[in-house]
Amino acid sequence: MQGEAMQENNQPQTNVSSKAGAYVFKNERVSIMNKVMPVLLFLCASISVLTTIGIVVTLISETFAFFQKVPVFDFLFGTKWSPLITPKSFGVLPLLNGTLMITLIACLVAIPFGLASAIYLSEYAPKIVRKIVKPILEVLAGVPTIVYGYFALSLITPLIRDIFPNAGVFNALSAGIVVGIMIIPMVCSLSEDAMSAVPRSLRDGAYALGATRFEVALKIVVPAAFSGIVASAVLAFSRAIGETMIVTVAAGATPSLTANPLDSIQTMTAYIVQVSLGDTPHGSLEYGSIFAVGMTLFVITFLLNILAQYIARRFREEY
């Protein structure tokens, strides 16, 4: 389509040569627009590439400067993160542990519920239910994360503390559950897209053999849409890793290597927020550390997003 458009570009204009001066003038203006606009529009499109270059260059240069002062090995494999108290220590593992804990809890919530909702909406639900539920899920996806943070702190945390009295005011479980609720709509809509792309005839074939709706869903639709479902799960994982405000508000600010979800923890994103809230001077070690942590975050989410795209494309079943 785009190729055809390019060809059409050359056809009109210019042939009609001068009849009246004004006409020529207008014709010239038109042809100038035809020359200038593609360039301007291309510049608009290149902003996105520049953004990526900006992100990569910024992160790499500042991270490099940080690694001049703190050895890479200490950063990647150190088990103690205490950037503000001397002796300063920059081992990223406690932050990574916090992030992974939140992400795992979030996925345990989001993937089963999101997938089940997707199966329900695509295989079971009558039209009217879909018409009501889908917009509600859209609203859920559009709620600002700071609002989810409030929700975690004021409703979920007290609930958890009722059940587990030894849970802290800030704990990983509450934040993780709420991050999970936040990404349910994403898992649901992506998986449902994949399932509704499965052709009707496959389902009809199974029904004709006497399969129940559940059997059709489990043995026909889910396998056929599997690449899309896995891709949605990977994207959910990446989204949970990058989530910032919920964990900043509800998960605490205690970087630790704990495996107990009732403890207060700190994620990579929450650490970045914590440092930038304080007045950290440019060039200090803490200032550099947010770039190193940001780089870690960027690399992980970037790889996951690429993986999701790869899975969705490579393992897609074509019908």
Next chain:
Amino acid sequence: MSIFQDANRKQIANRRRVDWLLHILFVIATSVGVLALCALIIDVLVDGVARLQPQLFTEFPSRKADGSGMKSALVGTVYMLLIMLPLSFVLGVGAAIYLEEYAGKNRLTRLIQLNISTLAGVPSIVYGILGLTIFVRLMSLDRSLIAGAFTMTLLVLPIIIVSAQEAIRAVPKSRRDASFALGATKWQTVSRSVIPSSLAGILTGVILAMSRAIGETAPLVMIGALTYVAFLPNSLMDSFTVMPIQIYNWISKPQLEFKELAASGILVLLALLLIMNFSAIMLRNKYQKNV
């Protein structure tokens, strides 16, 4: 023979029971999302309705919860939107027009397209780091309104580009052909036929992108939007705050009154988002009727 029939009947009954059970399970799972939204709204309403008074809009934040409002945050959010809107509209729609109407099918185009979809998945806090380095430090815009607006523009661009591309793609080829047949040039066709007929779709995407920007907190915390602002920004270079940051500030205070204040701030934020989303849906409906 009858033994087999019995076994068969039993098996069918079993399978039906499993189907029925899972049906119920799926309904329950689906309602979790719906119930979560209800719980969230009720929670915020119960906490925040008492402090939802005029002073929330007319007063600056203060040390005491009773006299506190979010005037500076509200104005900051509106100013930021006013700067972002034209900027992100021109850049986003421009990029979409280029990709859909002008770009050849080559490596560069694929790269740009891949790049946009990758950017959409970058955590928002990373945009904050970018804004901090490029706008706040390198261009020495400091912790200003304009630095915040630039950062948020970069953040929402992928959303606007993708939705504008979809809207432009939905314009039937016959419209373009008709325009060319009348002797219009490429740019005349794009500017007078393609853009007008996809405008509703484009605007829908822009509104949704703006509502994303209203709720974003992390990148603005990064570039240093202040948490305590008792004045209104007068110029692009003034420091500022926005609603989510004011709410975050109130949430992180230990006193109960500030929690209530945060809840009423959230109510204002959600109301604003609801209005924007509603207008986006109205636009989308109009747009679907037209094409």
